[in-house]
Amino acid sequence: MLKYLSYFALGVFIGILAALFGLGGGFLVVPTLNLLGVEIHHAVGTSSAAVVFTSLSSAVAYSRQRRIHYKAGLLLASMAVVGAYIGAWLTSFISAAQLKVIFGLALIIVAVRIYRKKTAESSEVRLEDVEISYRLVPLGGFFAGIASGLLGVGGGIINVPFLTYLGLPIHYAVATSSFAIVFTATSGAIKHYAMGNVETQWLILLVPGLIVGAQLGAGIAKRTRASSLKKAFAVVMFFLALRMILKGLGFAVP
Numbered sequence: 001m002l003k004y005l006s007y008f009a010l011g012v013f014i015g016i017l018a019a020l021f022g023l024g025g026g027f028l029v030v031p032t033l034n035l036l037g038v039e040i041h042h043a044v045g046t047s048s049a050a051v052v053f054t055s056l057s058s059a060v061a062y063s064r065q066r067r068i069h070y071k072a073g074l075l076l077a078s079m080a081v082v083g084a085y086i087g088a089w090l091t092s093f094i095s096a097a098q099l100k101v102i103f104g105l106a107l108i109i110v111a112v113r114i115y116r117k118k119t120a121e122s123s124e125v126r127l128e129d130v131e132i133s134y135r136l137v138p139l140g141g142f143f144a145g146i147a148s149g150l151l152g153v154g155g156g157i158i159n160v161p162f163l164t165y166l167g168l169p170i171h172y173a174v175a176t177s178s179f180a181i182v183f184t185a186t187s188g189a190i191k192h193y194a195m196g197n198v199e200t201q202w203l204i205l206l207v208p209g210l211i212v213g214a215q216l217g218a219g220i221a222k223r224t225r226a227s228s229l230k231k232a233f234a235v236v237m238f239f240l241a242l243r244m245i246l247k248g249l250g251f252a253v254p
Contacts, residue, residue, distance in 0.1 A: 011209020019058035019217030021233050022177035023156035024051040045197025048188040055181040057211040061218030062175035069176045076141035077183035083145020100248030107241035110161050115234035119170050119226045132166040155184050170230045
């Protein structure tokens with residue numbers, strides 16, 4: 001009984017962070033499963049399936065808060081799915097290790113810029129009044145998909161900074177990213193399930209906690225000031241980029 005409660009608590013913790021930063025949660029699910037003895041390909045596949053539930057729970061919570069920019073989210077997701085397949089195909093021709101180092105260094109620069117950038121509180125800007133370039137949104141989704149398929153990173157690490165760059169306040173960017181990830185994660189999960197990489201017994205253990213945690217994370221985000229959420233996201237992004245660089249250099253990091 002204690003073991004099941006510990007897995008539930010772990011799922012809650014991951015779900016909170018996933019919803020809070022619009023990252024899906026794969027950045028924690030994969031290394032966690034791998035440390036628990038799940039082979040890496042199965043860890044990635046199981047994580048893809050788990051992220052479907054996390055992002056869906058987050059999207060439902062953010063929908064109630066009226067913070068999802070649906071048009072931007074759908075445009076992101078539509079091209080991210082295409083980009084993910086191209087990224088997966090490119091793994092046969094390009095060294096993912098070298099790209100992880102280059103991509104990680106670029107993300108560190110982006111994290112520093114996000115940390116320093118001023119952002120408006122969501123209470124100061126109505127979602128209906130936000131103007132962004134819809135022609136650029138699919139481009140961001142496409143590159144997020146390529147990064148996801150090629151480097152194994154979640155789309156949120158691209159979606160959130162890209163949406164804030166286009167002018168969405170951080171709260172709306174996180175919510176819209178969570179919505180977009182529902183579609184990209186579902187596409188990836190279906191592919192991994194067909195390949196036999198999804199271990200359902202781990203889903204049963206983690207998903208209840210992930211769903212609850214995502215609801216809690218969205219609630220925490222609602223009560224967090226935009227400046228604090230922005231800085232926290234930048235810090236998380238910095239450490240994810242650092243982990244990516246170390247893995248690209250061959251260090252055995254989880």
